[in-house]
Amino acid sequence: MTDQWQPRMVEALAQAERGRYGASPNPMVGALVLDGEGCVVGRGAHLRCGGPHAEVEALQEAGARARGGTLVVTLEPCTHHGRTPPCVDAVLAAGVTRVVVGSRDPNPVVDGKGIATLRAAGVEVVEGVATGACERLNQRFFRWMRTGLPFVTLKMAVTLDGKIAARGGRSRWITSEASRRAGYALREEFDAMLVGIGTVLADDPRLRRHLGLNPNPHLARVVLDSELRLSPTSQLLAQDPGDVIVFCRAPARPDRGRELERIGVTVVEVGPDERDRCNLRPVLRWLGSHGVSSLLVEGGGEVHWSFLSEGLAHQVHAFVAPLLLGGREATPAVGGLGFSSPQEGVRLDLEEVRRLGEDLEIIAGVRGV
Numbered sequence: 001m002t003d004q005w006q007p008r009m010v011e012a013l014a015q016a017e018r019g020r021y022g023a024s025p026n027p028m029v030g031a032l033v034l035d036g037e038g039c040v041v042g043r044g045a046h047l048r049c050g051g052p053h054a055e056v057e058a059l060q061e062a063g064a065r066a067r068g069g070t071l072v073v074t075l076e077p078c079t080h081h082g083r084t085p086p087c088v089d090a091v092l093a094a095g096v097t098r099v100v101v102g103s104r105d106p107n108p109v110v111d112g113k114g115i116a117t118l119r120a121a122g123v124e125v126v127e128g129v130a131t132g133a134c135e136r137l138n139q140r141f142f143r144w145m146r147t148g149l150p151f152v153t154l155k156m157a158v159t160l161d162g163k164i165a166a167r168g169g170r171s172r173w174i175t176s177e178a179s180r181r182a183g184y185a186l187r188e189e190f191d192a193m194l195v196g197i198g199t200v201l202a203d204d205p206r207l208r209r210h211l212g213l214n215p216n217p218h219l220a221r222v223v224l225d226s227e228l229r230l231s232p233t234s235q236l237l238a239q240d241p242g243d244v245i246v247f248c249r250a251p252a253r254p255d256r257g258r259e260l261e262r263i264g265v266t267v268v269e270v271g272p273d274e275r276d277r278c279n280l281r282p283v284l285r286w287l288g289s290h291g292v293s294s295l296l297v298e299g300g301g302e303v304h305w306s307f308l309s310e311g312l313a314h315q316v317h318a319f320v321a322p323l324l325l326g327g328r329e330a331t332p333a334v335g336g337l338g339f340s341s342p343q344e345g346v347r348l349d350l351e352e353v354r355r356l357g358e359d360l361e362i363i364a365g366v367r368g369v
């Protein structure tokens with residue numbers, strides 16, 4: 001029963017991909033409308049947050065041809081008034097007799113209600129079609145909805161011997177231009193990015209979106225800076241300081257805090273962790289409750305260690321260069337104390353491995369989080 005819909009769901013997933021750079025913090029969704037003969041008469045995607053939903057786009061394109069037909073959609077249609085009216089109303093008004101759903105929407109205001117409403121109105125609902133792929137597509141959104149915390153990816157440009165900077169701290173550039181471009185593309189997908197103050201002091205980075213793939217040029221840029229060492233004249237604050245959020249440990253230097261706030265920076269005090277640095281859980285809770293569904297952590301090594309050792313990272317996205325830097329003092333991709341046996345280490349499940357120019361790109365999920 002579900003197998004026959006598989007190829008159509010794959011097409012709907014391809015539609016959903018069109019929202020990769022604009023939909024967040026909403027989920028990516030794709031939809032197709034088939035007429036009574038099974039021909040595709042409408043296609044739609046949720047392209048940007050606040051814009052029309054995929055089902056509505058596809059139904060509009062189909063017009064009267066939707067009547068008596070089938071809607072194939074990667075995510076359960078919504079039942080609530082959010083930024084747009086409920087999709088279920090549009091589905092019922094269009095007169096489709098069958099809806100094929102890829103995954104349920106974990107958003108507590110939907111969570112099965114869309115499917116129940118359709119069934120109650122006499123529409124046949126087919127579930128369980130390519131559900132794994134549909135859930136993977138929105139793994140960031142699903143995590144955020146279920147926990148209130150953002151999905152966290154650690155991004156690193158690393159040498160074959162595991163270094164993210166040379167002795168003395170220089171890291172430009174470890175990887176090839178192709179890898180750097182792929183890294184910049186990630187910034188277009190995530191709601192926010194985060195670095196430690198060590199990286200800001202070493203590199204004085206701007207940490208901006210460069211590629212214009214996301215319709216929103218603004219990216220929330222987050223710094224962990226227990227003692228507010230961030231200088232108001234740093235490159236990070238040269239443009240759009242209002243996009244910058246600095247977490248410090250209470251009570252940090254109030255004069256510096258006020259100075260940063262005067263130029264538009266958001267300064268948030270959190271309690272200490274066991275090493276007297278910013279406690280990550282309240283940081284993530286704050287970000288999650290301010291609409292950050294996905295967080296790209298771009299180092300450095302100390303910050304990576306904190307996220308991994310506290311079980312707060314979900315994915316690693318590494319660009320590995322065929323370069324050896326050596327050096328006991330050179331910054332490792334993951335610093336901190338380190339684990340005392342391989343059994344205690346963080347196990348990863350490889351998701352994708354490919355060659356990118358002269359480098360390797362590795363995406364891996366953190367096991368057990």
Ligand SMILES: NC(=O)c1ccc[n+]([C@@H]2O[C@H](COP(=O)([O-])OP(=O)(O)OC[C@H]3O[C@@H](n4cnc5c(N)ncnc54)[C@H](OP(=O)(O)O)[C@@H]3O)[C@@H](O)[C@H]2O)c1
Nearest residue numbers: 157164165171196198199226277278299300301302303306
């Ligand atoms: N190749 C790459 O992909 C890449 C990417 C980024 C950075 N880098 C390189 O990495 C080097 C910097 O890395 P790093 O390890 O020295 O520093 P880091 O990880 O960027 O920053 C560490 C600092 O952040 C602050 N911090 C606050 N809360 C924290 C928490 N919960 N966990 C961890 N740190 C917290 C601490 O300073 P306070 O206690 O003062 O707040 C800590 O010393 C630079 O050389 C840079 O060029 C390379």
